[in-house]
Amino acid sequence: MFSFMDVPGSHEKETEMSSNTFGQEKILRDELKRLRKENETLKVMVEVIGSKCSILETHLRESHCPPYHHDSNKRARLEEFPFTKSSKICVKVDEEDKSLVVRDGYQWRKYGQKVTKDNPSPRAYYRCSMAPGCPVKKKVQRSAEDRTLLVATYEGLHNHGTVDVPNRDRLPLHSDQSPRGQLVNRDLTLMPTMSPSSIQPPIALDLSLSRSSFPQDPKPSYLSKNLSFGNRSSDCTKIEEYAASLVRDPKFTEALALTVARTLNN
DNA sequence: CGCATTTGACCCGCGC
DNA sequence: GCGCGGGTCAAATGCG
Ligand SMILES: [Zn+2]
16 A cells, blocks of 8 residues: 655665665655654653643642641641542643543543533533443533633542553563552452542542553653664654653652652552 | 434522 | 522434
8 A cells, every 4th residue: 555655765766676665665654653653642641641740730739738727637637638539629731722622541421511600611521431330520611711721620539540541562571460469559440439438549540640651660661762763763852852851840750759659659 | 323422401409 | 489500411413
């Protein structure tokens, strides 16, 4: 199957060395396809990580500076973590004028849309559809003042993990080596809805992030891949640049460190 | 044909 | 009780 995607430099001498150039061209085209796919995957990953990063950010902010009055300890404690059960978190996800489908690693089914009193933009209601009986809902609405921001309100705890990102060429080996040692996440994710408030950790997002985005050793794989591609690809520099900026971002590293620490604590 | 989205109807709590 | 505002249902519609 041929397409019009021209590969530079292979136009003139097509008659001779045809097989060789054909082979090279095919190889290059395959590589290009693979790179495109990988790029798409990375883009999705970046989106997911970004949204989860903002989730963690808001969570961190809420837990760091509560309206701390020296009133009474019990009241303060109780009000400090009101989201252990319902986990109501607002997340800012920037988006221009696309549809309200925010990619955060889960799969949502829209079930309603209403206009609200003080916001001209409508509010969309989603339900998590990755697992049957998952009670998680979320509301997405544009911010009233800044039209480019989306405010998502998550509510509930997932009873499953996220295997959303098109990770196909991953972990051929390293299957379940230690099923009951530290894989509490697995057990938790497979657990149906039973007494969520007792066992579930404060947020299910941590588990999802640790599982979906970083299966095992996260950074080395990315960096090595980028470096290996860096010899001949030009897009890789952008990716590397972006990754570098992401790593340079203190917020991101902070949230990442927090997440890793919490994951290790489990 | 099997899905997800759309969209008006419906429900329910709350303040008057 | 009534109106209102937010949340959900479900029939209709769209889409691959
Ligand atoms: Zn879910």
